[in-house]
Amino acid sequence: MCALSLLLSACASQPPQPVLPASDSVASLLGRAEYRVGPSDLLAVSVFQVKDLDREVRVNNAGQISLPLIGTVDAAGRTIGELEGEIASRYGARYLQNPQISVFVKELVSQRITVGGAVGKPGIFPVNSRVTLVQAIALAQGFTDVASHRNVFVFRTVDGQRQFARFDVAAIEAGEQTDPELQGEDVVMVDSSAGKQSLKTLVQLTPFLTVWRVYQ
Structure with missing residues (x-):
């Protein structure tokens, strides 16, 4: 989990990336990011x-x-x-x-997703089909008792630039927001009441979002 700690520290030390308004469609944004072939596919x-x-x-x-x-x-x-x-x-x-x-x-043998934080079984999960945020959390055996369903972060690297978005999974499960599709190498971090300061900093600085803006 050292790599995750470094990732979170790097994100916490930088201002949050600007994001798209919540009114924008998740599907329309993520649809722009086409699948890229990887080794063993x-x-x-x-x-x-x-x-x-x-x-x-x-x-x-x-x-x-x-x-x-x-x-x-x-x-x-x-x-x-x-x-x-x-x-x-x-x-x-x-x-x-x-x-x-x-x-x-x-x-899609090359794809994998990392899930950490307040989940039952943190780890790296290979995926060979499309996986949404809620499905990824299920792969990690769901939320723990202290998990914050409203503070779930997805970290993604696009053209060498680290990006992140904050999701309200409680709203997704209630059908109020769209369950976003993840991409290979995404990192999902679930906050908790006793979460690390790096995540708490992101909670304070990041509004509730369903999508992020991809910068070239």
Whole structure:
């Protein structure tokens, strides 16, 4: 948990990031952040009307996949659209005219979410499908008796910049707010009545939010 302590200390020592008004839609904001392929993900690559080139390939530890004719392609860190465009460009350069490429992620092996604070079983949880904030807390065996349902923080790194938002899970469970979808490498921290000063500082400085603004 040392890494979490360092993360919280860093966030507490800096002013909170500006955020979007609560009236903005969670789905509309998080929808802008497309899934990016990671090591060990299993991909299904298909070339329209060229069945011999269709493959199921797993991203290796170097973040690469190997495909017929074009060889090694860098996959990790790319969105599905970016990867489809790269493969189409490689096939179109020498082998096919206007190739139509489709990439489908069959297994999201690379994804993991960290849940800490006042939960039953803090830890790092691998996920192979979409996971919401409430589902992530359930993976950690739910809230403890001293947990603050109204003070749940999600930390995320976007383009090297650390971001965070404060969520009211009691309102989410009551159907008053949307349950946000998490991304791989997100860190969820649940505050408590005896929480660390770093979290209490964020509680004091951060209004209740359902989304945060992503800065380039």
